[in-house]
Amino acid sequence: MRLRLLWHAIRYLLVGLPSAMATLLFVPLLALGLLSTGVGLGVVVLPRIVMGLRLWAEWHRRRAAALVNATISARQARLRQGIRAQWRQLLDDPEIRRDLRWIVRHIATGFPAGLVALMVVGMAVSSVIVAPFWWAFPVDEALTILAFPVTTWWQAIALGVPQLAAALALGWWVLPGLARLHARSCLAALEPSPVEQLAQRVGELTESRAGVLDAHGAELRRIERDLHDGTQAKLVAIAMRLGVAREMLNEDAGPLARLLSEAHESTEEAMTELRQVIRTMYPPILADRGLKGAVSAVAAGAGVPVEVSTDDLGRVPAAVEAAAYFIVAETITNVTRHSGATRATVRLSRRRDVLLIEVGDDGRGGIDESRGTGVAGIRKRAAAFDGRVQVHSPAGGPTTITVELPCAS
Incomplete structure (x- = not known):
């Protein structure tokens, strides 16, 4: 397990060294793109350079996330249609500011971290592969290990073994932590800050609340319509039938007339209460x-x-x-x-x-x-x-x- 971590760390840091050198090229490219906007060329070229930087930074972001087993979401790396929309995107998109911040951090940390990994690997390779061939070097340009010239087998063994031990110790204890530190630095530069995450979350909640409000309003209108056109209409029909039945009964019908009268009055009260519920839930006048x-x-x-x-x-x-x-x-x-x-x-x-x-x-x-x-x-x-x-x-x-x-x- 530890050997796997060491291998991933060495590979990550050694790739980071030339990538930091390549990232340095974006500084003059961005400067030239910005300066050339005065003659019109940069108006078209600069947004594409920025999107190229986005793709480059996103590749490093995925590498860093894979090293530390972090879960990340993909970032959009597509220009909008139209020059004006592209420049609005450049000015409004906070991801672009993070990409520019990442350039500085990656150059500042990628070079030294990569050089440390290169030094450790070089020490190990020199001890294991180069030291046995000390005799192949010219006398006036003898192989040097730990700042001492090697001219005999005993010197090759006596100096090569401590150098190999030092390289293994540095690689075993330093390189995995150094690689994780660089990866977290990369993710920190390209991920939103806590304040930005909070603002993004507030925006998401605002958008979801708007959807909930729309759904809630539609449901209120549906219930109001069902009650108004369905339940209320049925109650009106029942009240009319009860009223007709009361008119058809003789006054001496006794208990039956009293029950019909109570049922008629209760139905009218129910209609009144239903109208009140409809008005307090979603006033029909709003729909009309x-x-x-x-x-x-x-x-x-x-x-x-x-x-x-x-x-x-x-x-x-x-x-x-x-x-x-x-x-x-x-x-x-x-x-x-x-x-x-x-x-x-x-x-x-x-x-x-x-x-x-x-x-x-x-x-x-x-x-x-x-x-x-x-x-x-x-x-x-x-x-x-x-x-x-x-x-x-x-x-x-x-x-x-x-x-x-x-x-x-």
């Missing part, structure tokens, strides 16, 4: 009129005049739309009941991947969330989407509540 129309309907039914203004919101996931609708409805309800305002405003806008909701009023202000003013419920709805709520409500007013809901899709 969209977020803008739904918010306008809420404003129209408020107890105070409400001015609504909306920008182009683009595509908003259904779950975020529902949350925005309920946030506006709850805020307007709070304004009507508690603020003493004579007018209110609602503004919906979008800043990149964030839906911005601003609700203001000219009421008395002084919102105290510890008294259960309804803001806590708004914060919970926003927190479910990793959103933020800001409340500005000085005593005497006015009050402004700003809600930010991420809506990347």
Whole structure:
């Protein structure tokens, strides 16, 4: 097992020495590519040099991972279509900055590590293969072992054996650790830092959350449609039949009439409760009129005049739309009941991947969330989407509540 590790380490380090020399060539190539952008040639050539560097670094990355038994994922080494897209890739891709960082580290560590391996192998080869042929060297250029000239068999044995022992000891104890150290250095240069990994993970979670929101919104719409078109329609039909049956019975039908009456009333109550469930789950008005129309309907039914203004919101996931609708409805309800305002405003806008909701009023202000003013419920709805709520409500007013809901899709 140890001999296998030693063999892999020697092979890894000896290959690393000429590869470090070859990597050094990328420094003038990159410099020339960058300087030639002024005459137009580098605009085309530099991205291809960078992708060549990516392939070269990726080969070393796989070698390093194989040596230390690390699991790595393949990196993209393909240029985009179009010169502008390629330069945007050069400027935005963090992997390119890691490749440039790897050049410096590989040159700085590959040369000395490879020279140490070459020295150890040279010592062993000199002791085992060259020393027995000491007699073949000219007298004035005698073979030298451990800085001493070899002119007899006794000198060849006395000097060759300690040199071989030193080479074996260095190889046995130093080279495997040196190779692993170089491999980990290579992986550290080409792998994302903990901060970059965290940012990448946050991006992945944001993307997966967008997919979950889309699926959740689609499921809400499906359930709402099934309840509205299926269950509710059946309840309506049952209520109508029960109503007709009540009309057809005589007043002296006794218990049967009473049971039909109770069944009819219970069915109507069930329909009322079902409509309430549908409205709280996914308001039908959102499916019919969209977020803008739904918010306008809420404003129209408020107890105070409400001015609504909306920008182009683009595509908003259904779950975020529902949350925005309920946030506006709850805020307007709070304004009507508690603020003493004579007018209110609602503004919906979008800043990149964030839906911005601003609700203001000219009421008395002084919102105290510890008294259960309804803001806590708004914060919970926003927190479910990793959103933020800001409340500005000085005593005497006015009050402004700003809600930010991420809506990347």
